[in-house]
Amino acid sequence: MSADTQTAQEALTFSDLGLSPKVLSAVSDAGYTKPTPIQAGAIPHALLGKDVLGIAQTGTGKTASFVLPMLTRLEKGRARARMPRTLILEPTRELAAQVEENFIKYGKNHKLNIALLIGGVSFDEQDKKLERGADVLIATPGRLLDHRERGKLLLNGVEILVIDEADRMLDMGFIPDIERICEMIPFTRQTLFFSATMPPEITKLTEKFLHAPVRVEVSKAASTATSITQRLVKSGTKPWEKRETLRNLIKAEDTDLKNAIIFCNRKVEVSELFRSLLKHDFDAGALHGDMDQRARMQMLNNFRDGKLRYLVASDVAARGLDIPDVSHVFNYDVPIHAEDYVHRIGRTGRAGRAGKSFTIATRSDTKYVDAIERLIGTKIEWHDGDLSTVTESEGEDAPRRGRGAPRRAGRKDEDRKDRGERSRKDRHAKRDDVPETTRDEQPVAEVADIAERRARKDAIRSENERKGSSNRHEQRGDARPQRDRPGRHRQEEDDATVGFGDDVPAFMRIVAKV
DNA sequence: AAAAAAG
Numbered sequence: 001m002s003a004d005t006q007t008a009q010e011a012l013t014f015s016d017l018g019l020s021p022k023v024l025s026a027v028s029d030a031g032y033t034k035p036t037p038i039q040a041g042a043i044p045h046a047l048l049g050k051d052v053l054g055i056a057q058t059g060t061g062k063t064a065s066f067v068l069p070m071l072t073r074l075e076k077g078r079a080r081a082r083m084p085r086t087l088i089l090e091p092t093r094e095l096a097a098q099v100e101e102n103f104i105k106y107g108k109n110h111k112l113n114i115a116l117l118i119g120g121v122s123f124d125e126q127d128k129k130l131e132r133g134a135d136v137l138i139a140t141p142g143r144l145l146d147h148r149e150r151g152k153l154l155l156n157g158v159e160i161l162v163i164d165e166a167d168r169m170l171d172m173g174f175i176p177d178i179e180r181i182c183e184m185i186p187f188t189r190q191t192l193f194f195s196a197t198m199p200p201e202i203t204k205l206t207e208k209f210l211h212a213p214v215r216v217e218v219s220k221a222a223s224t225a226t227s228i229t230q231r232l233v234k235s236g237t238k239p240w241e242k243r244e245t246l247r248n249l250i251k252a253e254d255t256d257l258k259n260a261i262i263f264c265n266r267k268v269e270v271s272e273l274f275r276s277l278l279k280h281d282f283d284a285g286a287l288h289g290d291m292d293q294r295a296r297m298q299m300l301n302n303f304r305d306g307k308l309r310y311l312v313a314s315d316v317a318a319r320g321l322d323i324p325d326v327s328h329v330f331n332y333d334v335p336i337h338a339e340d341y342v343h344r345i346g347r348t349g350r351a352g353r354a355g356k357s358f359t360i361a362t363r364s365d366t367k368y369v370d371a372i373e374r375l376i377g378t379k380i381e382w383h384d385g386d387l388s389t390v391t392e393s394e395g396e397d398a399p400r401r402g403r404g405a406p407r408r409a410g411r412k413d414e415d416r417k418d419r420g421e422r423s424r425k426d427r428h429a430k431r432d433d434v435p436e437t438t439r440d441e442q443p444v445a446e447v448a449d450i451a452e453r454r455a456r457k458d459a460i461r462s463e464n465e466r467k468g469s470s471n472r473h474e475q476r477g478d479a480r481p482q483r484d485r486p487g488r489h490r491q492e493e494d495d496a497t498v499g500f501g502d503d504v505p506a507f508m509r510i511v512a513k514v
Numbered sequence: 515a516a517a518a519a520a521g
Contacts, residue, residue: 092518119520142520172518265516289518315517336515 036061120293
């Protein structure tokens with residue numbers, strides 16, 4: 001094919017980039033033939049040992065753009081005890097785990113030691129992996145520094161350093177840590193640096209720590225993904241009103257809705273809404289940063305595997321997490337920062353698939369909605385009339401409008417309970433009942449188990465229904481009483497972890513910069 | 515008005 005400039009890149013395949021045969025074969029086994037723009041741009045330079053400054057959103061195939069060349073370069077040489085050869089820094093634990101999955105997937109023809117150093121889990125296993133000598137070290141900053149202070153880790157053997165999601169690290173106050181870490185690593189290293197945006201602090205950082213970097217910037221689409229249908233949904237301001245709005249919305253969307261992420265602004269809201277949804281028989285999971293790590297992973301994996309249909313989440317899930325095939329995003333709260341809106345709804349409509357997003361808005365959200373519309377440069381349509389048609393209820397316990405009524409008997413009681421009032425003890429089996437006292441510490445794990453059991457039960461039920469038999473089998477509860485005892489390893493990675501393809505997004509090119 | 519990350 002002859003090359004006009006545009007199609008030249010399109011025509012590239014992975015085998016044109018200089019990757020090793022082992023890597024290429026893993027890539028093709030994973031089903032990929034064509035690199036994304038960031039991959040095509042970054043990989044050849046990374047292979048030559050040059051520093052790379054990649055400006056790209058998550059979902060652009062960014063992860064593979066450093067994983068693949070690193071694998072190729074790691075084929076020469078061996079790791080020594082406590083001296084990892086490469087280091088990848090990630091802002092969140094889930095992202096770090098996701099990068100590990102990528103190394104496992106694309107490194108399946110390599111014999112590499114991979115160590116994942118994240119908080120919330122015991123040190124023992126991590127120590128062992130370091131001791132054995134890690135070719136690839138993937139870490140969140142806190143735990144990494146912790147290990148180093150304990151003397152278990154030497155960073156002066158690091159040949160390649162990756163800093164991922166730098167702007168998010170900035171938001172999270174990690175920059176001082178990042179600077180400390182950079183200073184521990186020899187000057188001669190190669191640095192691959194990724195950020196979605198380039199605020200001044202980040203530019204300064206790159207000037208300090210990158211040497212003559214090759215700048216690779218993925219093109220930005222002018223507007224929001226056309227594959228995402230966006231709607232605003234009016235609601236009263238009271239929590240129970242918002243929950244009801246959400247439930248009705250979910251039910252109305254039922255036929256199209258494969259699975260959904262429901263974003264809340266705060267962690268308490270995540271747990272409240274989660275418990276409420278469970279009470280209302282939705283197979284929901286929850287994800288936020290105060291949950292214990294086991295529950296976080298479990299929820300995320302169950303959601304990915306389709307064992308949970310709904311995931312109530314804080315913004316920990318807004319960026320970067322690769323959850324393919326989410327059909328719906330609900331914003332239970334309007335995000336306070338407009339960029340977060342872009343990231344949140346970007347969880348759907350991936351790889352050109354159709355996605356829907358609904359944002360529940362109350363009177364007090366107007367200015368945030370305005371900011372979002374300004375950012376994305378377009379008005380978002382109201383789903384079913386705008387806020388002028390909402391009748392605001394008075395007082396905390398204002399009775400609900402008697403209409404728009406619950407379809408099931410007993411709903412009123414549940415709603416009363418939702419509002420925090422005591423109601424007559426449920427007629428439901430206590431097994432599915434969520435402890436009212438549940439706060440965020442230990443009980444979350446319990447709740448997680450309940451959610452998991454329910455998810456399994458539901459999976460079985462829907463399987464049966466599909467087969468035409470509507471009998472409900474009770475699955476024996478096999479939730480193990482796993483306490484998170486330090487020093488205890490869990491081998492039971494029972495469900496094979498799903499692969500994380502980096503979807504090429506129709507959308508993610510949006511630049512969420514003001 | 516938040517979330518995230520070390521414990």
